[in-house]
Amino acid sequence: MESFLLILITGIGLGALYFLLASGLSLIFGLMGVLNFAHGAFLTVGAYIGLWVSTKIMTGGSTLTLIAAMLIGGIGAGIFAIIVEQLVITRLYERHIDQALVTVGVSLVTAAVLGGWFSKDPLMIPTPKWFFNATNVGGAAIQQDRFLYIAVALFLLLLFISILQFTRIGLVIRAGVENRSMVTALGINVRLAFSTVFFMGGFAAGIGGVLIGAYIGGVTPHMSASWLIYGFIVVVIGGPGSLGGSALAALLIGVTQQFANFYLTGLGDFVVVLLLVLVLLLKPEGLLGKAKS
């Protein structure tokens, strides 16, 4: 039972990190049809800004420092996302191959610049003392950072759902996911919605970058590479454009991966790919995605 609880909560924590990366990716693809491989760069930029805040601006590895690193890292990554959108992506709408190539390029350039500026070696984000302490849950010793990942992901999920459900820009985004050209035919400048989505996506990825940096034990220029793959898998399984779908898929993948790693001796990645294949075969629009008519 202790092992079960440990794996379950660790899996949910991992799923929370996947969600932070995938939520923006899903909205950006769902609303704009943009294959944004630069999304991993948003994560990395957020992580380095968080690192800079927690080592140069504030010191001591306190809880406050970590919160500031997440917030400023998130905002910085959000602004970086808008810059990438305005400078690069607005010129490439409907050109999927060009989008993929150019955004991969942005990712590589960003990694090279960050590597040259900071270091190519892993740099530790200072964390509070409680971060890696264990808490007893039903007999299982759970590392406390997992609860932070879950809380942050839940907070962002609720924040994004509130923005989407209760604000005018959210209404425009939801409508745009469904039928972008009709939104413009109602006199709405859908570009503003696009930039908002890029900021939201960059913000979540930036916060995710700080937390992932802490989780994997160091920030590196290429830290987002493997995470971005999982981000895309979450988007496909959850359904592009569906925030709830991303949350559900991230949870499913995180938990399945952890259980498979434990009970099938390290086959977690294989089982996740199997899950992806099953969803593509049985429900190609994703768990909560809308089938294209």
Added chain:
Amino acid sequence: MSTLSLRDVEVTLNGSHILQGVSFDVPENKVTALLGRNGVGKSTTLKAIMGLYPSTGTITHLDKNISDLPTYKIVRRGVGYIPEDREIFATLSVKENLALAVRDSDPNYELAYSLFPELMQRSHQRAGTLSGGQQQMVAIARALLNKNSILIIDEPTKGLAPKLVTAVAAALHTVAGESTMLIVEQNLSLIKRISEHLIVMDQGRVIFEGSPDNLHDESFIKSMLGVSAGGK
């Protein structure tokens, strides 16, 4: 005076030269019907006006060339658009569909709900679960919330049951009295009732511009539209 003028408008899509120099005027405060056989470019003309398809030539709205404006700016000038196939937002509620369309500070919900009282009762229902006729009501109501100098309407009764055609036609008839409209419609009886100016297209060009009185002439209908008077 014309609210809208097209001069030598051409549209090429995927290598097909669909509009080949379309020119006509939409007079102010009149309902202009755009007729023609299927596939002659009527809907393409409307989409070109709305900036949804790239075009060459000149499209003038209230003395300003709008050819190069993005769609949202054309709409904000007071060009209301009701597309073919409704294009309502299926996952949004009726209320949200209407709220999304609001541009004016004092949207005319009274007019929309007086024409389609059903929409008020169904305001919290997902638009995707409405019948085709109710979806068309949402599409029309959406355009009527704002003050428009012209309404561009693409086949409003297409695919509707006869009873709903009557309801939609009655609503358009009510609005027609005080609006400038450019309407594409296959239902000739509706066109006879509301139109005051007639344009007929064939093979991407305008082949007739004049009075809708011609629609009472069987030979005109047959030669221009390829159908008998009761055929559409």
